[in-house]
Amino acid sequence: MMSEALREELTAIVGTSSSTFSPHHNVDDLHDESLHVRHVEPFAVLRPTSTDQVADIVRAAARDGVPITARGSGTGLSGGATPAPGGIVVSFELMNQVVRLDTNDHVIVVQPGLTLRELNEYLKPTGLRYPVYPGELSGSIGGNVNTNAGGMRAVRHGVTRQHVLGLELVLADGTILRTGGPVVKSSSGYDLTQLVIGSEGTLALVTEVTLKLSPALEHSATVLVPFDTLDAITRVVPSVIASGLQPSMLEYLDVRTMSAVTAAASLELGVSAAVAASAAAYLIVVLETRTSEQLDGDIVDLGTLLDDAEALEVYVLPEHAAHRLIEARERMFWVTKEAGANEIVDIVVPRSTVPAFLDEVARVAKRHQASIAGCGHVGDGNVHLSVFLADDEDRERLTRELFVFGLGLGGQISGEHGIGLDKRDHYVALTDPSLLDLQRRVKIAFDPEGLLNPHRLSDASLLTR
Amino acid sequence: MMSEALREELTAIVGTSSSTFSPHHNVDDLHDESLHVRHVEPFAVLRPTSTDQVADIVRAAARDGVPITARGSGTGLSGGATPAPGGIVVSFELMNQVVRLDTNDHVIVVQPGLTLRELNEYLKPTGLRYPVYPGELSGSIGGNVNTNAGGMRAVRHGVTRQHVLGLELVLADGTILRTGGPVVKSSSGYDLTQLVIGSEGTLALVTEVTLKLSPALEHSATVLVPFDTLDAITRVVPSVIASGLQPSMLEYLDVRTMSAVTAAASLELGVSAAVAASAAAYLIVVLETRTSEQLDGDIVDLGTLLDDAEALEVYVLPEHAAHRLIEARERMFWVTKEAGANEIVDIVVPRSTVPAFLDEVARVAKRHQASIAGCGHVGDGNVHLSVFLADDEDRERLTRELFVFGLGLGGQISGEHGIGLDKRDHYVALTDPSLLDLQRRVKIAFDPEGLLNPHRLSDASLLTR
Numbered sequence: 001m002m003s004e005a006l007r008e009e010l011t012a013i014v015g016t017s018s019s020t021f022s023p024h025h026n027v028d029d030l031h032d033e034s035l036h037v038r039h040v041e042p043f044a045v046l047r048p049t050s051t052d053q054v055a056d057i058v059r060a061a062a063r064d065g066v067p068i069t070a071r072g073s074g075t076g077l078s079g080g081a082t083p084a085p086g087g088i089v090v091s092f093e094l095m096n097q098v099v100r101l102d103t104n105d106h107v108i109v110v111q112p113g114l115t116l117r118e119l120n121e122y123l124k125p126t127g128l129r130y131p132v133y134p135g136e137l138s139g140s141i142g143g144n145v146n147t148n149a150g151g152m153r154a155v156r157h158g159v160t161r162q163h164v165l166g167l168e169l170v171l172a173d174g175t176i177l178r179t180g181g182p183v184v185k186s187s188s189g190y191d192l193t194q195l196v197i198g199s200e201g202t203l204a205l206v207t208e209v210t211l212k213l214s215p216a217l218e219h220s221a222t223v224l225v226p227f228d229t230l231d232a233i234t235r236v237v238p239s240v241i242a243s244g245l246q247p248s249m250l251e252y253l254d255v256r257t258m259s260a261v262t263a264a265a266s267l268e269l270g271v272s273a274a275v276a277a278s279a280a281a282y283l284i285v286v287l288e289t290r291t292s293e294q295l296d297g298d299i300v301d302l303g304t305l306l307d308d309a310e311a312l313e314v315y316v317l318p319e320h321a322a323h324r325l326i327e328a329r330e331r332m333f334w335v336t337k338e339a340g341a342n343e344i345v346d347i348v349v350p351r352s353t354v355p356a357f358l359d360e361v362a363r364v365a366k367r368h369q370a371s372i373a374g375c376g377h378v379g380d381g382n383v384h385l386s387v388f389l390a391d392d393e394d395r396e397r398l399t400r401e402l403f404v405f406g407l408g409l410g411g412q413i414s415g416e417h418g419i420g421l422d423k424r425d426h427y428v429a430l431t432d433p434s435l436l437d438l439q440r441r442v443k444i445a446f447d448p449e450g451l452l453n454p455h456r457l458s459d460a461s462l463l464t465r
Numbered sequence: 466m467m468s469e470a471l472r473e474e475l476t477a478i479v480g481t482s483s484s485t486f487s488p489h490h491n492v493d494d495l496h497d498e499s500l501h502v503r504h505v506e507p508f509a510v511l512r513p514t515s516t517d518q519v520a521d522i523v524r525a526a527a528r529d530g531v532p533i534t535a536r537g538s539g540t541g542l543s544g545g546a547t548p549a550p551g552g553i554v555v556s557f558e559l560m561n562q563v564v565r566l567d568t569n570d571h572v573i574v575v576q577p578g579l580t581l582r583e584l585n586e587y588l589k590p591t592g593l594r595y596p597v598y599p600g601e602l603s604g605s606i607g608g609n610v611n612t613n614a615g616g617m618r619a620v621r622h623g624v625t626r627q628h629v630l631g632l633e634l635v636l637a638d639g640t641i642l643r644t645g646g647p648v649v650k651s652s653s654g655y656d657l658t659q660l661v662i663g664s665e666g667t668l669a670l671v672t673e674v675t676l677k678l679s680p681a682l683e684h685s686a687t688v689l690v691p692f693d694t695l696d697a698i699t700r701v702v703p704s705v706i707a708s709g710l711q712p713s714m715l716e717y718l719d720v721r722t723m724s725a726v727t728a729a730a731s732l733e734l735g736v737s738a739a740v741a742a743s744a745a746a747y748l749i750v751v752l753e754t755r756t757s758e759q760l761d762g763d764i765v766d767l768g769t770l771l772d773d774a775e776a777l778e779v780y781v782l783p784e785h786a787a788h789r790l791i792e793a794r795e796r797m798f799w800v801t802k803e804a805g806a807n808e809i810v811d812i813v814v815p816r817s818t819v820p821a822f823l824d825e826v827a828r829v830a831k832r833h834q835a836s837i838a839g840c841g842h843v844g845d846g847n848v849h850l851s852v853f854l855a856d857d858e859d860r861e862r863l864t865r866e867l868f869v870f871g872l873g874l875g876g877q878i879s880g881e882h883g884i885g886l887d888k889r890d891h892y893v894a895l896t897d898p899s900l901l902d903l904q905r906r907v908k909i910a911f912d913p914e915g916l917l918n919p920h921r922l923s924d925a926s927l928l929t930r
Contacts, residue, residue, distance in 0.1 A: 104817035194659035352569035412651040441910035
């Protein structure tokens with residue numbers, strides 16, 4: 001039981017209108033978009049408006065030993081923002097301002113609650129962009145930092161990690177500090193910016209983010225390429241990468257996923273009936289260039305390469321259709337959820353091993369009598385699988401088998417969604433105990449009392465096996 | 466005094482021919498290329514040939530409390546590889562093999578003693594390259610990882626940090642573990658790979674490195690552009706970046722540095738006498754493209770942009786001259802050293818603040834009656850200054866003033882050389898004590914006894930001020 005005194009103290013910090021206390025929470029604040037529903041009742045949900053307020057909250061919580069979970073906009077898929085029972089949720093919803101834009105340095109400083117959509121809108125008139133594109137534009141920058149979000153443009157532009165130059169942090173004892181800064185390179189001490197990125201709220205609260213921007217490229221083409229086997233599609237990917245064409249997206253969708261997302265969006269892409277009937281999977285390639293001449297040349301060279309790889313057809317989509325296809329692809333998660341998927345797997349494997357991995361997926365699905373649809377950032381070896389198998393234990397076994405196989409190929413459990421609560425048991429079971437132990441020591445260096453987003457990643461309490 | 470027993474044990478691990486003991490060392494093993502000569506006598510210099518030998522050495526050293534300094538090829542510029550007195554130097558000279566190349570995944574796994582030159586030679590027939598180009602090709606990959614080496618191509622391709630996918634480490638207690646792997650993205654636990662990069666041998670010994678490769682770009686042009694003021698050159702840089710031309714090098718040399726490097730290389734670049742007489746500084750822009758058509762278009766667009774910025778002339782260099790100019794620029798450090806420079810400053814500031822920073826450099830030089838020549842990776846805001854001022858105390862004051870000014874602009878003390886022993890006192894004095902303290906806790910998480918490369922970075926013993 002939390003004290004009335006703490007409640008009053010927290011209310012005084014953020015104000016009555018920016019706080020709720022158990023049992024009067026808005027249920028939307030208590031979960032992310034993980035498919036695994038958890039009923040958790042935190043003590044408080046707080047919406048600070050400044051770094052000082054965050055520090056005050058943390059100091060009060062630390063004094064009373066109350067756990068803290070940071071929350072962006074709740075679009076995570078792994079239960080990373082699921083509150084701790086009886087804990088404090090620090091929601092960054094109201095810390096959503098642009099602090100500073102420097103168009104000469106291509107640097108923007110933002111608060112963590114700013115969404116990708118807000119950032120994109122803000123940058124539109126500047127000719128600059130933040131190229132990371134995890135699809136869900138209502139996601140917050142703070143959430144992106146904490147999961148090291150990736151998305152469709154990572155194949156060319158990299159993931160969040162490659163675009164964060166500095167952070168302002170509130171540590172577990174309330175200390176405010178800055179790491180990095182508005183420079184694109186540094187060899188001046190441990191790179192704690194990089195360490196905090198992807199740490200899922202377990203090391204510090206992120207209260208400000210310095211991002212690197214890029215000049216927007218003006219010319220683009222979206223190419224849709226059906227193949228008659230999944231194998232053919234995954235085999236052509238390394239040659240597209242090797243070509244030096246630098247596609248900014250290189251996605252695959254199996255025919256089931258493609259049908260689902262196009263149907264959900266009522267999208268007609270002009271694929272002939274004969275081609276559609278033969279297609280087993282689709283490749284989407286987006287090219288972006290500085291000049292229209294370069295784009296024309298790149299399209300020709302890409303076409304030659306795809307013809308050689310026995311594509312059924314190569315469609316260069318009209319701009320409007322291209323836009324709608326990418327939008328529909330973005331909605332894949334929602335379509336999958338609507339269809340009743342029980343699990344999303346977000347594994348990453350070496351690019352060239354995707355064919356072997358997907359063969360194994362088919363075998364595992366058959367063995368468990370499960371249905372598995374797939375798509376993914378195939379240029380990065382990052383495969384998203386929607387698993388339809390209701391029985392929890394059987395599904396956990398299936399998932400474990402996929403992870404074991406993927407790790408055996410040199411892969412990692414999560415390419416971009418994070419471990420959260422959903423993949424935690426798999427992660428702890430499948431990771432070298434020495435590596436977990438080292439991570440636990442790092443966690444303790446930042447958060448000796450284990451107050452920040454407990455039971456995630458290498459949390460000390462998980463290491464008693 | 467080290468024991469005879471330890472000496473025998475270490476000899477048994479690596480063999481007689483791969484070990485020297487005090488006072489019988491080869492003096493070349495006892496320093497890097499720092500301008501500050503230090504006479505340090507370690508107990509042992511050892512050349513292991515395997516990770517297991519490294520782990521055995523570390524276990525023996527840990528048991529006896531003997532400090533360990535990792536050594537690549539000794540090309541560092543900051544005293545990062547200076548041994549600890551009475552300690553053990555682990556030289557990775559003999560661990561210089563390519564472990565595995567995967568041309569489909571564009572991944573290579575190498576031992577840390579492999580030099581950049583050896584790596585480049587190995588990759589030549591593959592059409593792939595490791596794009597990081599710190600200039601000194603005799604530098605080792607392990608050294609590059611530990612300093613987060615940058616160099617001339619960072620403006621397009623990023624620094625070492627952006628190309629290391631995974632590491633094999635020997636921890637301070639002899640534990641061997643792997644971080645990351647042959648995948649280009651991951652959100653699966655703390656990114657300890659990134660934490661170790663740039664940690665100057667203070668967290669772990671790096672025994673294997675997994676690197677990301679890129680397709681080599683076939684067409685390139687090197688453009689030499691004299692300007693009549695230094696200001697004009699630093700002001701044109703943001704517009705080159707904003708153009709989207711993505712130069713793979715964007716360097717400046719002041720006229721003094723240019724004269725020195727071209728004279729040292731007996732290099733004739735065809736700059737007319739009239740232009741040479743008016744030039745205050747030179748910009749070098751290297752463009753690299755996939756096709757010759759794109760290169761031609763890019764050269765025209767770059768030329769227009771430079772003309773608008775009042776370049777004195779725009780020279781597209783013949784291939785041979787271009788190659789020799791870049792080679793001469795690489796040799797800048799040696800020319801500077803030969804000329805008797807007393808200090809190399811490697812500061813990084815936000816790109817747009819380079820003009821203000823260089824104005825301050827001129828003022829500071831005048832105030833201290835010092836001579837300062839400069840060049841640098843101006844596209845990254847990374848300025849290399851050669852300071853000629855013999856008096857140690859006065860020079861330290863001058864350097865401190867430059868760092869204070871640069872940090873005030875949002876910069877960092879080292880862009881790519883690292884802190885080492887040379888910049889340590891400045892670093893500790895000018896860094897937020899809370900940030901140093903957090904780094905110290907991270908250091909303790911990895912190396913509780915402080916055996917790995919002591920007195921570097923946030924070493925606990927430095928934090929008693």
